[in-house]
Amino acid sequence: MSGQGLSPSLETRKPLKSAWNSRGVKHSALGLLMVIPSFLLLLFMIVVPIATSVQESLTGNDGQFTWDHYKYLFTDPAMKANIMYTLNLTVVSSVIVLFIAYLLAVFLRFSTGKLAKWIEKLYYIPMFIPSVIATYGMINMYGNHGWLARIMLHFTDAPFMKILYDYKGLLLANLWFNIPFAAMLLSSALSGIPNAVIESAKDIGAGKIQIFFRIIFPLSFKSMLVAATFVVMGVIGSFTAPFLIGPNAPQVLGVAMQQQFSVYFETGIASACAVFMFAICSLVGYFYIRNMMKDER
Amino acid sequence: MSINRGFKHKGKTLLLTSLAVFTILAGCSSGAGKSDPNASAAGDTAGGSASGQTEIAFYFSGSQNVQELWEHLKEMYEKEQDKVKVKLVYIPSGQGEQATMNRIVAAKRAGKDSVDVDLYEANGGSDMAADKKDGVFESLSEQQIPNLSLMDPVNMKDLNNKAIPYRSSSVLLAYNSEKVPAPPKTLDDLYTWIHEHPGRFAYNDPSTGGSGESFVLTTLYKSLPDDAIHNQDKSIMQQWDQGFEQLKALSKDMYQQGVYPKKNQGTLDLLSNGEVDMVPAWSDMALEQINKKLLPETTKLAQIEPAFTGGPGLLTVPSMSKHKEAAYDFINFVLSPDAQAEVVNKIYGFPGIEWSHMPSELQDKFKGVSVSYRSFNLGELESEAMKRWQREVAGQ
Numbered sequence: 001m002s003g004q005g006l007s008p009s010l011e012t013r014k015p016l017k018s019a020w021n022s023r024g025v026k027h028s029a030l031g032l033l034m035v036i037p038s039f040l041l042l043l044f045m046i047v048v049p050i051a052t053s054v055q056e057s058l059t060g061n062d063g064q065f066t067w068d069h070y071k072y073l074f075t076d077p078a079m080k081a082n083i084m085y086t087l088n089l090t091v092v093s094s095v096i097v098l099f100i101a102y103l104l105a106v107f108l109r110f111s112t113g114k115l116a117k118w119i120e121k122l123y124y125i126p127m128f129i130p131s132v133i134a135t136y137g138m139i140n141m142y143g144n145h146g147w148l149a150r151i152m153l154h155f156t157d158a159p160f161m162k163i164l165y166d167y168k169g170l171l172l173a174n175l176w177f178n179i180p181f182a183a184m185l186l187s188s189a190l191s192g193i194p195n196a197v198i199e200s201a202k203d204i205g206a207g208k209i210q211i212f213f214r215i216i217f218p219l220s221f222k223s224m225l226v227a228a229t230f231v232v233m234g235v236i237g238s239f240t241a242p243f244l245i246g247p248n249a250p251q252v253l254g255v256a257m258q259q260q261f262s263v264y265f266e267t268g269i270a271s272a273c274a275v276f277m278f279a280i281c282s283l284v285g286y287f288y289i290r291n292m293m294k295d296e297r
Numbered sequence: 298m299s300i301n302r303g304f305k306h307k308g309k310t311l312l313l314t315s316l317a318v319f320t321i322l323a324g325c326s327s328g329a330g331k332s333d334p335n336a337s338a339a340g341d342t343a344g345g346s347a348s349g350q351t352e353i354a355f356y357f358s359g360s361q362n363v364q365e366l367w368e369h370l371k372e373m374y375e376k377e378q379d380k381v382k383v384k385l386v387y388i389p390s391g392q393g394e395q396a397t398m399n400r401i402v403a404a405k406r407a408g409k410d411s412v413d414v415d416l417y418e419a420n421g422g423s424d425m426a427a428d429k430k431d432g433v434f435e436s437l438s439e440q441q442i443p444n445l446s447l448m449d450p451v452n453m454k455d456l457n458n459k460a461i462p463y464r465s466s467s468v469l470l471a472y473n474s475e476k477v478p479a480p481p482k483t484l485d486d487l488y489t490w491i492h493e494h495p496g497r498f499a500y501n502d503p504s505t506g507g508s509g510e511s512f513v514l515t516t517l518y519k520s521l522p523d524d525a526i527h528n529q530d531k532s533i534m535q536q537w538d539q540g541f542e543q544l545k546a547l548s549k550d551m552y553q554q555g556v557y558p559k560k561n562q563g564t565l566d567l568l569s570n571g572e573v574d575m576v577p578a579w580s581d582m583a584l585e586q587i588n589k590k591l592l593p594e595t596t597k598l599a600q601i602e603p604a605f606t607g608g609p610g611l612l613t614v615p616s617m618s619k620h621k622e623a624a625y626d627f628i629n630f631v632l633s634p635d636a637q638a639e640v641v642n643k644i645y646g647f648p649g650i651e652w653s654h655m656p657s658e659l660q661d662k663f664k665g666v667s668v669s670y671r672s673f674n675l676g677e678l679e680s681e682a683m684k685r686w687q688r689e690v691a692g693q
Contacts, residue, residue, distance in 0.1 A: 165558075
């Protein structure tokens with residue numbers, strides 16, 4: 001074993017083999033070997049399923065090629081309503097999530113008070129709570145006879161606002177699930193901005209607003225994009241909360257897809273739905289990757 | 298080097314010893330005629346030999362009470378005889394029950410000659426429709442399963458002898474007796490009650506659970522002839538109009554003006570925390586939860602006239618199973634009066650065989666309890682009804 005490192009220079013009669021044994025090739029072979037598992041995983045867990053669903057979405061019941069499933073997706077009034085509902089929910093949730101998460105991150109970065117310390121310790125707790133449990137928690141809290149309604153009953157007799165089984169409930173669930181993650185990404189980006197930069201800007205007379213828009217925001221913009229990508233993808237594919245506390249109609253695409261697949265057994269439509277969702281996600285992903293590459297150049 | 302050799306030596310000894318032990322063990326076990334995999338495989342192809350033990354894989358799904366029932370029946374059965382062992386594969390309700398059926402159909406379409414599902418608890422509409430298309434279930438008869446003679450022949454005929462309704466439960470009205478002194482007696486009474494008590498009634502989204510589905514189907518078939526419920530012809534769909542109008546009209550007086558919770562448990566939860574006063578519910582689920590104090594003691598059950606549609610649990614034998622004889626034997630046991638009594642005692646279900654064959658003390662105990670429910674067998678129409686409900690009632 002120990003002699004191998006020296007052997008190439010000694011065994012001059014076998015140049016070919018020594019080249020093969022040389023460090024570079026060995027390393028790249030090893031590298032290839034190490035990449036193979038993740039490559040296979042990618043192939044069989046992502047590439048093949050996507051290809052299958054694309055194929056399935058374009059195959060009719062008779063096994064022939066057809067666009068019918070996509071036509072149904074974009075012409076059926078209920079399905080159209082589902083799509084608009086999902087897009088609306090995704091955009092609104094993402095914007096609110098990013099806004100709140102950014103405020104939270106800025107607060108955590110620049111505040112030194114006790115409150116900030118506590119928030120810093122606690123804010124990511126929702127990430128450790130399984131979504132089913134969080135959803136049932138929400139039902140107990142915001143339901144018609146939930147905690148909030150019971151507390152409110154001491155002050156007013158008016159029936160409590162309908163939160164569950166409604167757009168508001170889904171919005172709330174999305175905020176709960178996504179703010180911690182976005183805030184974590186953003187605050188790590190903000191903590192990467194050195195104090196020295198800000199102080200030197202102050203020294204030459206920059207105001208708070210100027211500092212924010214000229215220094216802090218541009219420096220954290222990339223992380224903002226990362227956060228936006230993940231939030232959009234998380235919201236658009238959400239299922240548990242919409243299934244349990246969403247309205248009966250229109251539905252979020254994840255729930256509609258499940259229904260098409262396992263209640264109506266319309267695999268073609270379910271696949272078309274999946275491909276559509278994947279297309280939206282890859283569009284978001286495309287902007288993200290393009291921006292990353294621009295930065296690297 | 299010396300260490301290495303030592304290791305090798307030890308390794309050799311270990312290998313030899315373990316081989317020896319293994320051989321002795323293997324010899325012992327085959328001598329005793331216990332479960333040697335080779336022996337049992339040979340036995341299966343011969344249709345179950347006298348010495349070999351066959352293991353059948355039984356895939357089923359359902360709520361926890363169903364799981365407990367099967368564990369209990371398996372124990373009873375294995376105590377009774379030693380030829381067949383039952384491997385229970387439980388898929389909790391709502392966690393991809395469909396996957397098993399998909400596997401069976403996929404194996405069939407791929408041209409395989411076996412599948413490791415020997416017994417499958419099918420779900421009425423969709424699985425039987427899939428069978429019609431691909432013919433994946435074995436036809437069953439009294440020659441194979443003598444106890445089939447204890448059943449009402451009509452039930453088997455409805456299913457083309459492809460599945461055995463071994464138990465059933467019906468959908469009933471579960472209500473809070475403090476708030477509802479006199480529950481409705483007929484469907485029309487129920488509709489009136491709903492209109493008079495806006496927001497106090499809920500049924501679950503029919504595509505997510507059988508009790509809501511029963512409410513919807515019972516309404517759709519309310520004014521249709523009795524045998525319409527066994528009619529799988531698509532032309533009958535036009536006659537649903539009146540029923541859908543009724544459901545749409547009810548919508549505004551439903552819980553939160555038209556909120557349909559998900560799953561059977563969704564409405565029971567609303568009943569238990571007092572958000573509504575009456576829901577349609579599965580008899581077995583409601584009785585069990587009253588017993589376990591998950592529903593308040595004031596909860597009572599009532600059936601209306603015409604009865605809500607109920608549903609049977611179906612046993613099927615995939616035609617590609619390699620252990621059919623063993624599966625038949627187990628089914629025969631399940632249909633025996635003793636096992637059927639457990640269905641009644643354990644999960645408050647109704648027996649699949651006729652009451653006259655049930656143990657007499659049970660007959661006495663349940664005398665006067667009308668087991669009336671209408672079983673429905675709509676096949677593919679069921680999903681058509683769900684689609685239309687989603688579009689017209691939920692999406693109105």
